[in-house]
Every structure is written in C-alpha cells, then in structure tokens.
Amino acid sequence: MILGVDQQKVEAWKLGQEVRPRDHNRFVRPKEGDSESSPNLYVANCGPAVGLSFDTIASAFSSFGEVKGVYAADESGARVIVSFLEPASAHSAFIALNGRPCPHLGGRSLHIRHSILQPPSCRGMASVPVSLNASDLNIPGLYLFHDFISVVEEGQLLQAVDTGSWISLSKRRVQHYGYKFCYDTRNVDTKQHLGALPSFVSFILERISLSPDIPEKLDLDQLTVNEYPPGVGLSPHIDTHSAFEGLIFSLSLAGPCIMEFRRYTAGSWVPKTASISGTEVEKPNSCSEVSRKAIYLPPRSMLLLSGEARCAWHHYIPHHKIDKVNETMIRRGSRRVSFTFRKVRRGPCQCEFPQYCDSQSQT
Numbered sequence: 306m307i308l309g310v311d312q313q314k315v316e317a318w319k320l321g322q323e324v325r326p327r328d329h330n331r332f333v334r335p336k337e338g339d340s341e342s343s344p345n346l347y348v349a350n351c352g353p354a355v356g357l358s359f360d361t362i363a364s365a366f367s368s369f370g371e372v373k374g375v376y377a378a379d380e381s382g383a384r385v386i387v388s389f390l391e392p393a394s395a396h397s398a399f400i401a402l403n404g405r406p407c408p409h410l411g412g413r414s415l416h417i418r419h420s421i422l423q424p425p426s427c428r429g430m431a432s433v434p435v436s437l438n439a440s441d442l443n444i445p446g447l448y449l450f451h452d453f454i455s456v457v458e459e460g461q462l463l464q465a466v467d468t469g470s471w472i473s474l475s476k477r478r479v480q481h482y483g484y485k486f487c488y489d490t491r492n493v494d495t496k497q498h499l500g501a502l503p504s505f506v507s508f509i510l511e512r513i514s515l516s517p518d519i520p521e522k523l524d525l526d527q528l529t530v531n532e533y534p535p536g537v538g539l540s541p542h543i544d545t546h547s548a549f550e551g552l553i554f555s556l557s558l559a560g561p562c563i564m565e566f567r568r569y570t571a572g573s574w575v576p577k578t579a580s581i582s583g584t585e586v587e588k589p590n591s592c593s594e595v596s597r598k599a600i601y602l603p604p605r606s607m608l609l610l611s612g613e614a615r616c617a618w619h620h621y622i623p624h625h626k627i628d629k630v631n632e633t634m635i636r637r638g639s640r641r642v643s644f645t646f647r648k649v650r651r652g653p654c655q656c657e658f659p660q661y662c663d664s665q666s667q668t
C-alpha cells in the first residue's frame with residue numbers, strides 16, 4: 306500500500322506513530338549493532354529538491370516491502386526518511402540500493418543509512434518557537450538591542466578582527482582580548498593581563514556606558530570574539546559565575562543565528578567540566594524538567610544577559626545551518642561573528658542562584 310503524503314500524515318497519527326514530515330529531530334542514527342532492527346532509512350540525494358516526489362520514492366522502495374511513509378529528513382528537500390513496516394524490508398532496501406543507481410528513480414545514486422525514531426524520553430529537544438524580542442521571552446535580565454551598530458561599523462569591526470590572529474578551536478575560531486579565556490577551566494587567568502581592550506571597540510564600550518537602557522555600568526575588560534562557520538553553534542552553558550561579573554554583552558555580526566535559553570530544574574543537572582577545546586559542556590542527566598525559550602539574533606544586535614538570564618539560564622546556539630523563525634527559514638550565512646564583552650570577577654560571586662553558582666557550590 307502506498308499512501309499520498311497527506312494521507313501518510315493521517316495514517317501515521319492514526320497508527321500512533323507520532324511521525325510527522327519535517328520532524329527530523331526525531332530520527333537519529335542508531336547505535337552500533339542496532340541498525341538492522343530499524344524499519345527506517347535515511348536516504349540522501351533523494352527528495353522533491355531533486356525532482357522526486359514522496360509518492361515516487363515510496364513507490365520505488367515498496368518493492369522491498371510495505372512502506373509506511375516517506376518524510377523530509379531535514380529542510381534540504383534532498384534527504385528523506387523512508388519508513389517501512391518491517392525492519393527486514395528496510396535492510397533489504399539498504400543492501401540493494403545504498404551507493405548504487407536506483408533503476409526506479411531515474412538511475413539516481415542514493416546514499417542510505419539506517420535511522421531510528423528517538424525514544425520519547427529524549428524528545429524534549431525538538432525546536433522551540435523563536436521570539437524576535439527579548440520581552441516576549443519573559444526571562445528577567447534578558448535584553449536585546451536591535452541595530453546597536455551600523456552596517457558601516459559592522460564592516461569596520463569585521464575588518465579589524467580579520468587582520469588579527471585567530472585561534473582555531475575544533476569547530477570555530479576565537480580571539481581573546483583583555484584576558485584569555487581558558488576553555489579547560491572555563492575561567493580566565495587574572496594574573497595574565499593581555500592589555501586594554503582594542504581601540505576598535507572603544508565606540509561600543511562608550512555606547513554601552515551612555516545607553517539609558519543599560520542602567521548598571523561595568524568597566525568591561527574582557528572580550529572574546531567567536532567566528533562560527535555555518536552549522537556550528539555553541540553547547541548549552543552558563544558563563545562561569547566566579548569568572549565574570551553579572552552583565553554579559555554579546556554583539557552579533559555578519560550572519561544571524563538563534564539563541565536558545567534553558568532553565569533546568571534545580572538538582573536535575575550533573576555538571577561536567579569539559580576539557581574539549583572550545584566546547585563548554587554541561588550535560589543534563591535527563592531530557593526533561595527544562596524550560597526552553599529562543600530568540601532570533603540578527604546581525605548588529607546587542608544581547609545583554611544580566612540577573613536571572615545571566616546566572617540561572619543556560620544559553621545555547623543550536624548547530625543548524627538554517628533556523629526556523631516562526632514560519633520562515635533563515636539561512637545562517639557564511640559565518641557569524643560575535644563579540645562577547647565581560648568583566649572579570651575579582652572576588653566570589655554572591656548571586657541569588659547558588660544552585661548554578663560555582664562560587665557558592667558545596668563541592
């Protein structure tokens with residue numbers, strides 16, 4: 306039986322499968338050894354973007370067994386999930402078609418992997434609605450100032466850092482000014498002062514200090530410039546409380562991105578300090594018990610994390626090439642560059658959020 310795509314949706318829901326087209330977050334690569342027990346295949350070089358309708362694909366794969374549905378694997382239009390009723394059918398199709406020209410699809414060569422539907426316990430991580438304004442998120446202490454700098458100023462800042470020297474981390478490049486940020490300790494070495502912040506950011510510091518919207522003033526003395534290639538994000542983290550004061554500014558340049566905020570219920574976290582270059586990692590011990598909100602950061606906007614937003618919410622940049630902002634797909638651009646301004650803390654943090662505070666932790 307081959308179903309039209311609309312009917313597939315209905316049938317999938319009727320069967321209680323909760324499988325929706327475009328809901329690609331739910332399909333993941335199986336663990337070693339598990340692959341043959343999955344009825345789902347991830348098929349690349351196949352889909353509407355290369356002229357193959359879901360019905361045509363379902364028809365081609367149905368010679369291996371009953372096809373339950375064909376779904377978009379991502380937003381590319383050229384990668385699909387083919388879901389069979391039986392794992393054996395998926396495996397036969399994999400053996401017969403992977404890396405070979407498919408006669409029923411105009412001789413197109415397919416790249417196929419097994420794929421499994423994620424267990425419901427880990428499904429909390431599907432995308433969240435994205436707000437354009439900080440006030441919509443209702444996170445105390447979170448602010449977003451659009452057009453904080455002009456297009457000309459943006460060009461000048463990019464030119465300035467592009468003539469500086471980048472440090473390559475595993476997936477992105479960084480520059481540090483004022484104090485070097487050490488990714489293994491997630492802290493700064495206060496004894497190693499690299500000098501004053503560069504003159505090319507003086508106008509930003511002045512604009513921050515003169516802004517009536519930013520009442521609390523800090524003598525910002527540390528700047529990290531991050532350059533993210535398309536598809537690269539940042540793991541969820543809270544900037545170490547003992548390392549930096551309570552106001553963190555992040556200016557977005559070049560491409561846009563979305564930033565997600567996660568508030569984990571106290572006690573549901575097992576902090577893991579990472580020594581992976583440039584990847585700040587804290588992994589939750591469960592996928593649940595989390596509030597998630599997201600905001601769109603356009604180029605030239607300035608984000609301010611203060612109070613609860615700085616101390617108690619993890620911030621995270623998803624590893625996407627394309628962000629879905631409401632119903633619009635927004636491509637990240639060839640790179641995003643951010644300037645994060647912070648003030649190095651000299652004494653212990655005494656915030657009101659001890660459960661997220663390394664200065665006040667019991668261990």
Ligand SMILES: O=C(O)CCC(=O)C(=O)O
Pocket residue numbers: 529531539544555556620643645
């Ligand atoms: O790229 C950004 O806007 C955020 C960077 C950040 O969170 C950090 O460096 O801790």
Ligand SMILES: [Fe+2]
Pocket residue numbers: 542543544620
């Ligand atoms: Fe951060």
